[in-house]
Amino acid sequence: MALPHALSSEVVSLKPLGEGIARTPTHAIIKAEQLEVVRVVLPAGSELPLHETPGEITLYCIEGEVQFTVAGQPRPLRAGDWIHLQPRAPHALRATRDASLLLTICLIAGEV
Template structure:
């Protein structure tokens, strides 16, 4: 399979719901710079990204489906159109309740820390 190219400055990116193609879609980075990264995150029903934290503030916007964000002592339900912001370093998991795609944005720390997943 060919890798998807990153968007260039000023290039429109289609974030429309994938509909029937969602079940075969894969998570992919849309753009990555030294200060932020945008990712289309695909989480299928019944799958879970285990608890981790990122060295940067993040936002998650649900494009389609239903996902749950697990925090310590709290669960946040995200459905199409919902958006959530998390502070840097907050442990969280992501679980697909229904097949879902989300726009993940990571704002890297000013010290240049990368947004690599940290268990």
């Protein structure tokens, strides 16, 4: 069952999931006309293969650790780390520890 999107002006908790991380799926927090915000949950060892997005993105590591690869260069992201990518920058993720991250995607009109 999909979790409902947050409503305008609704307060959303983004605190670390701790032991609840294993029971929490990745889910969109909002999807608006120009912005999508997703809580990405990755168990240790899982991967998101190389891909790109039409708009800019940011990724904030709430907890855990991931290996974020961009431009062929691996970069560890740990709790409290944040990264920004320009549009269409190929990137991939691999969780080295159970992790949850806050992904923001700037949407471009007419593109999915």
